[in-house]
Amino acid sequence: MSDYSITIGTFIAIQAIVACGLNVIVGYAGQISLGHAAFFGIGAYASALLTTAGGLSFWTALPIVLSITGFIGLVLGLPSLRLKEDFLAITTIGINFIVVSVFLYVPFFGGALGIGGIPRVMLFGERLRGTPFFLLCLGFLAAVLLISWLFTRSWSGLACFALREDEAAASSMGVSPVRFKLVAFVLGTAMAGLGGALYAHYMRFISATDFGFPMSIMFLSMVVVGGMGTLWGPVLGALILGVLPEVFRPLTDYRMFLYAALLLLMIRFQPGGLLGETSVARQIFTRLKGGHGR
């Protein structure tokens, strides 16, 4: 594989990890989160600071990064998740906005210049770059998918599904709405933090503008396009939306427009996502398999 493909692949793997986290919040628990990139950023900044100013290695810093991101998710989620849908949507936008503002204006985080000189990840004495780093990211992605899969099989996961379907009914069956929404939220934000840490050590330079609202929409689009609430949906979404701009690259100037137009058409005609149950892709697939209709 060419260097260029590895680069794209690494980005896709990292974004897929973050999208999986968002899928837990939005797809499994049915909560709206339009500020997910904020936690991507928190993970990135935490890992960057711990490994530069803090002198820790990526691996020592990682559990701390996950804890910090999850903890902030808990603190922000507690008041937010009690809000109804539209309030929650706007609040998560606000959270994204404020987190980015903090990164931009509080000098500790490097201000507009961001943080640079982030060291590479060391494994068995090797500085990881290129293909080995890509494989590391794939490894983490596999771990994240495994955790997601186990989550869907756990009582916690089932509780979240129930909340998503009907909160009042779920609550009358012993499912505490706040508790399980928080569980999903913390799990999702921790995954985003993991993605952020990998991103920081890949880019080796980060700044607040990488983590703004447009990025949150990117992640949400990945989850929606791939199929919300499915295991592989976010990965497929990350793949498609990661490859698409590259496909359009020759049309550089029209890239963003085509991307936005495609997203619009996708959501308009296939709101369930490509892996969703009524999707065209699934219908074609079943027909190819031998025509057993639904």
Add this chain to the structure above:
Amino acid sequence: MQLFLEQLLNGLAIGAIYAMITLGLALVYGILRILHVAHAAVYTVGAYVGLAIFSSTHSLTLAVLGSMAFCAALGVLIERFVYYPLLKYPPYVPLIGSIACLLAIEELCRLVGGPEILPFPANLPFPSFTVGGILISSTLSAVYGISAGVLLLLWFITTKTELGLAMRATSQDRAIASSMGINSHWVISVTFMIGSAVAAIAGILVGIYYNQVYPTMGAVPAYKTLALIVVGGLGSVPGAVLAAVLLGVGETLLIGYAGIPLPRDALAFIAMIAVLLWRPQGLLGGRR
């Protein structure tokens, strides 16, 4: 004292413009419960179309009227193509559609109009005058005059006309309004037309006020207006207008008078968080 009053007047003008942009968003939310983020794109298009018409005809009147008509049509197009078919899905679906719309339209503006900041060298045919030693420029009086006129007209339509009654009925309960003979889809489309036309006026005013028209001019209003409808009370149009005016004044006084080094755009979200913590129904929100 002079500085305070000058900043107050500036703030009121900015607030009036915010109010005109937020109006469309609040109207749409009231009637469809959808966060019409793409509204900011309509506002941007309004500025561009106004500039284009003005550049070729040198008539501000034609520019305003033409832009209003174009944006009204655009608003209805968005409603019919994106929102109405997606109403039966969970709310994040039309929301993503709206955001995709915003991005696509902004990009179109950039592709058609170019990425540079374009000047809008129009003269607003409004008088300038001095009151108690403070100059009210023609631009300022234009903003006051036009926004007051628009808000008054809207107040009249919603409270005194049958259309307004139909709009209020449809926003309370679409199904029942339908069964009473109101063509609710038509009412919804009219709501979009009105909100979009007003946004066009706001876009032109802003373009002239700052002498700048550029593709991403809708980005910041997109987020601020969202915060504003929460602060005003989700579902309350007068609340949104009030919140908008207060924000305009607040931002300007905070930065221009008190000199507090907060990022100006954060004030809207801070106000929103404060509202959510202490008065979740917003300034004028009530029964919901």
Add this chain to the structure above:
Amino acid sequence: MSEILLSLREVSMHFGGLKALDRVSFDLVEGEILGLIGPNGAGKTTCFNTVSGVYRPTLGEIRFGGIRTDGLPPHRMAALGIGRTFQIVRPFPDLSVIENVIVAMGLPCYRGLFSSCSSWKGRATRERAMELLAKVGLDSLASQKAGMLPLGNLRRLELARALALKPRLLLLDESFSGLRHEEVSRLEELVRQTRKEGISILLIEHNMRVAMGLSDRLVVLDHGQKLTEGSPEEVRKNPEVIRAYLGKGEGGGSNAA
């Protein structure tokens, strides 16, 4: 067997100026089927909602199994032993029928950190869920998406879910409305069967024949206040009750099957 399981004392529910419940007091004895009846708008579902934790009563006390429970949220009430059905059915539409029931079976696991991490896909869980489905006659539809079921089946699913909680008290909120004749008889039989297994039942019902036939005792509400209580025969002959129903222009047996 004659212990008081549920007790309401002076329970009031005010929504602004509206008194949906006004100083309602009654007891439910363990093992009985208590019917809650009254004309439309009398406050019956509001009463249910205060008992199951959806509303916190403005005034008054509710005791369940001796513990004060007014103001506790619904998930705590479920853990204490109250199961309920909903007047407008609330299935989990995208989950299968058997998964709907399994959600309720998770009650013991939801409180603990580790227990909520364990898997629900085990065979024992599935078998017990199938037993419950068989009891209500839905076992053949176990893997159907719940959202596709017709009303009659959805009402039975609600009952299966509530039973899966292993409740001490079952609240049935108009579970018979909208059902066909045979479905009503089948459901009546199920309710009687449930009581035989030791579960007490509080039911709201507009269908007078069902309410009179199933209940050991009745509590009559009107305009948020308790009008009277007593055996079906006593209540049927009570002139105030008759007036309450007829006075609203609604025949007492208007919803009789």
